[in-house]
Amino acid sequence: MDRSDRYSRQVIFAGIGKEGQEKLARSTVVVIGCGALGTVAATALARAGIGTLRIIDRDFIEYHNLQRQILFDEEDVRLQIPKAIAAERHLRAANSAIEVEGVVADVNYRNVERLVEGADVIVDGLDNLETRYLINDVSLKQGMPWIYGAAVASYGMMMAVVPGSTPCIRCLFPSLPPPGQNGTCDTAGVVNAVPMVIGSLQSAEAIKVLLGVETMGLICIDVWSGQFSRLDVDPRPSPDCPACHGQYEFLDARFGVRTTSLCGQNAVQVLGASDARLSFDEVACRLSPIGDVDYNEFMLRFDIDGYEMVIFPDGRAIVKGTGDESIARSLYAKYVGM
């Protein structure tokens, strides 16, 4: 099989050319989180001929993922393969000319610098803001660009953060919102077109960053109402942005969700990353369509998937029915939000 023209349509595009294609082949991109956004971005980047792709994810594939996570199929669910490994297999099948490495890991402040080692660009395929702020810290500390992307319900956002050339995510949004303020895919759902558009835009931005092309600014889309906007962000770092001034608060674990297994109780305590207070009325409104909710002014009880979550106004939660901290953290991210 003649494979010499694999990238011909990219090479004849003036913005990339032969030299650009060779540069992509020498590049390393790390995709953190391989769900809706990550599968779309990783697919595009593998097919575009990025020389080395590292795909990091901690989860297994479930049936409800197949609606939008385009790299996976029913066989992957049946075989109970981790997302990172399934992604590696499918991407190798799509392009055997590149290196693909699937890593099954939960990215946190202890391991993030090791996991992104050697990356020319990091692509965000995450489901929570706390880890994104951690990536933002690593990006600024190491001068490593990252491409923020997010998708919920019918809307999404995307922005390339290139240290020295663009503001960072904390310049625009200095603090994490209180848990659950803006909904998650598990409470507000997601139209599959949104991560497909955002993930595709992330892949284009990653390629442009690798080739030294100016990025697009902050993109916001809503596929239901038809709002598409591009905001030119001021390239100057915000004067009071801690991350741009060398204070890596998430990397130093000064903020962030903390979990503690409650010994002998088959329960885990989760401490939220935000110090803002929760509105139980709002939380109950979001959660009642998907599980049993009961609350008073002191606590909100929520039953889901055989687990019981007791949530307090300061964002603290006790997850009962598991002693596994990563499950508790994941349930917190899904239903309370971080």
Next chain:
Amino acid sequence: MSVTVQIPHPLRTLTGGLDKVQAAGRTVAEVISHLNSEYPGVADRVYQGGNGLNRFVAIFVNGEDIRLLAGDQTAVQDGDVITILPLVAGGRR
């Protein structure tokens, strides 16, 4: 001054589903206050109780971040477009 305010998805429960509304004011703060009188609750999502603008919501006037202008005292002109943007989270699950 009459301006157009683009309402982000999470705040549309407060505006009866409207994705953009007209509001009046000479500054961003006045526009938000006017908006809040029409759609109670908007100010609570934009301000942190008496402590300035919420730090997880960005506001742009004609595409410029007001944090780099005069914050909520940024002046607005007839026909300006104000965009309210809370940070969006989802993507992986």
